[in-house]
Amino acid sequence: MSEAPTYSAFLGTRRLATGPLSDTLTAVKTALDALPGPRTQPLIVFNDETGRPADFDWRGTLEEVLARHAPAPSRTGPGRPKLGVVSREVSLLPRHWDWLESHPNGASAALRRLIDEARKADPEGERRRVASLAADRFLTVMAGDLPGAEDASRALYAADWGAFEAALAPWPEDIRLHALYLAAPAFGQAQ
Structure with a gap:
């Protein structure tokens, strides 16, 4: 995207x-x-x-x-607002916390580094994974009750473009076209 x-x-x-x-x-x-x-x-x-x-x-x-609904201005205060740091909870076992805390700059920096490395290791795979999730979420909401919805989902995760298009064929045009648009990167297609 x-x-x-x-x-x-x-x-x-x-x-x-x-x-x-x-x-x-x-x-x-x-x-x-x-x-x-x-x-x-x-x-x-x-x-x-x-x-x-x-x-x-x-x-x-x-x-x-x-x-x-305008984007919120950058806030000031503790943390790293310019980076967009958002606090959330992560549940790990004690051995995982020990390992993370043994790295320079603490657990948060180590987690960010690991995630960035994983994303860079296979950028095309990451792009396809993100597109598949986005398309699947859209399909669930807008097409979950339409004929062929399960076939479309299976084809999406099997990376079968022909079967995906065929499953969407009878759907209302705008839903079909938007599903194809969102799913295109998951299949390595240009948008």
Whole structure:
């Protein structure tokens, strides 16, 4: 995927927009405001990099929506905010903690180093793995009940492009095209 994540919005089975966050929010808010009555179809916005749905508050004007969901400014304080360090919990056995803490700069630095080395060892494999996960998450949400969904998932993880395309063939066009777009890197295809 690209450096800055793109977002894709679906109203029911119709894709409203795909693009940078501000462009997608603008397209969705404009479409919602143009609806003649209350919304009757589900609205789902996906982060294309992860395939996960993202929640947005659509109340107010377009300017209010954009301001509410603008990227947060860098915070100051403890930690390494410029690196985007986020605290989370990791469960390890005592021997793992002992090993990590024996490395220069502590356990966190050792974990970051190990992860970076693993990602660099097989960048193409990493790109395919990330794309497979994103496509699978999208398929689960948008196509889990469609005919051939299980076949599509099996073909995705078997890296069988022909079977993947065939499983998606009867699906609504926008869902099919977006699934192909997300899955293309998993198959080594250009987007």
